[in-house]
Amino acid sequence: MLKTSRRHLAALAVGLTIAAGMFAAPALAQQKPVIKVSSLTLPVFNPLVWNIMKARGFDAKHGFELDIRPYPSIAAFYAAFATGETDVLIGGPTIFQKLAQEGVPLQIIGTGFTLADLVIFAKDPAIKSLADLKGKQLAIDMGGSQFQVVKMYTAAKGIDLGKDITVVNANFAVARAQLEASRVDAALVIEPLASIIAKQNPDWKMIFNGAEGWKEITGVDGWEIVPAMRTDAIKRIPNGPKMLLAALKDVADVMHKETAAADKIANETLKLPPGILTAAVESKRLMMIVEPAWEPATRKSITDMMERAVKAGFYPKMPDANIIYVP
Numbered sequence: 001m002l003k004t005s006r007r008h009l010a011a012l013a014v015g016l017t018i019a020a021g022m023f024a025a026p027a028l029a030q031q032k033p034v035i036k037v038s039s040l041t042l043p044v045f046n047p048l049v050w051n052i053m054k055a056r057g058f059d060a061k062h063g064f065e066l067d068i069r070p071y072p073s074i075a076a077f078y079a080a081f082a083t084g085e086t087d088v089l090i091g092g093p094t095i096f097q098k099l100a101q102e103g104v105p106l107q108i109i110g111t112g113f114t115l116a117d118l119v120i121f122a123k124d125p126a127i128k129s130l131a132d133l134k135g136k137q138l139a140i141d142m143g144g145s146q147f148q149v150v151k152m153y154t155a156a157k158g159i160d161l162g163k164d165i166t167v168v169n170a171n172f173a174v175a176r177a178q179l180e181a182s183r184v185d186a187a188l189v190i191e192p193l194a195s196i197i198a199k200q201n202p203d204w205k206m207i208f209n210g211a212e213g214w215k216e217i218t219g220v221d222g223w224e225i226v227p228a229m230r231t232d233a234i235k236r237i238p239n240g241p242k243m244l245l246a247a248l249k250d251v252a253d254v255m256h257k258e259t260a261a262a263d264k265i266a267n268e269t270l271k272l273p274p275g276i277l278t279a280a281v282e283s284k285r286l287m288m289i290v291e292p293a294w295e296p297a298t299r300k301s302i303t304d305m306m307e308r309a310v311k312a313g314f315y316p317k318m319p320d321a322n323i324i325y326v327p
Helices: 002-030 045-055 074-083 093-101 145-156 172-180 193-200 210-218 231-236 240-257 259-270 276-282 296-311
Strands: 034-040 065-071 088-091 106-108 118-122 137-140 166-169 186-190 205-209 223-230
Touching: 034 045, 034 074, 034 240, 045 065, 045 240, 045 259, 045 276, 065 074, 074 088, 074 093, 093 106, 093 145, 093 223, 093 296, 106 231, 118 145, 118 172, 118 193, 118 210, 137 145, 137 172, 145 186, 145 210, 145 296, 172 186, 172 193, 186 193, 193 276, 205 210, 223 231, 223 240, 223 296, 231 240, 240 259, 240 276, 259 276
Parallel strands: 034 065, 034 088, 137 166, 137 186
Antiparallel strands: 088 223, 106 223, 118 186, 118 205
């Protein structure tokens, strides 16, 4: 009797062990590395990238779980990445240059949006270029990488932004309001505000486009925003950069090949008016191009922006070469 009971108990233990293994195996297999990203609560295209990625399941498709961390201001958005609260951020290349020089461990892993979405509007039809703004006022956010791009462009044209053109510090929404009220002669904005303005004020003239201006002075493409990942996150998730780039490429495909679907997500998640994203894409101002940062031509286009930022006096020196991720 005792032997029988022991046999039954042993058989039961083996059965429970096998069953536990059967249930545990799928659970372990389903665990994916979590990548935390800085996002914005503002109606700009930065959060739309993550919203599309999550809505379409591109994170799961490429083997990770996207954790979107929203922030109400650009300062908080960058601070979360700098302190390690988030692993990934898409932002201006020259801002990453600044963060790296301040000791933030990061590497740029690829490209994102071109400078085409950076535009300057003027109301006066007599103002046709930045040269026509000499002696006039431009509303622009002096804390953003867009200001650096414009200053580098004007310097190449022999114009001193800040002296020849008076600068009024204002974020995109305030810059637009200043121009509407005729308190300034021109205003810098980015998408989607550019498409909203173009729709509501068809008589306003775009006197500068970032991509066209940058190519004019450098001969190569420049980047409005690029993705960067903290080096501690890369150590934790060695395949993180490649997985993230693959998911970002899928997002770019949705924006450019399934624009109506992307427009719907923009409307539902960012409350953008229907058709605004479509207008931005069709105008060629919103161009999302995702390429690995370590490819020679791409690396050169990114580091060229940094070199020009040093020459313009924004930073004392170039960052270490490992600011560009290499697998």
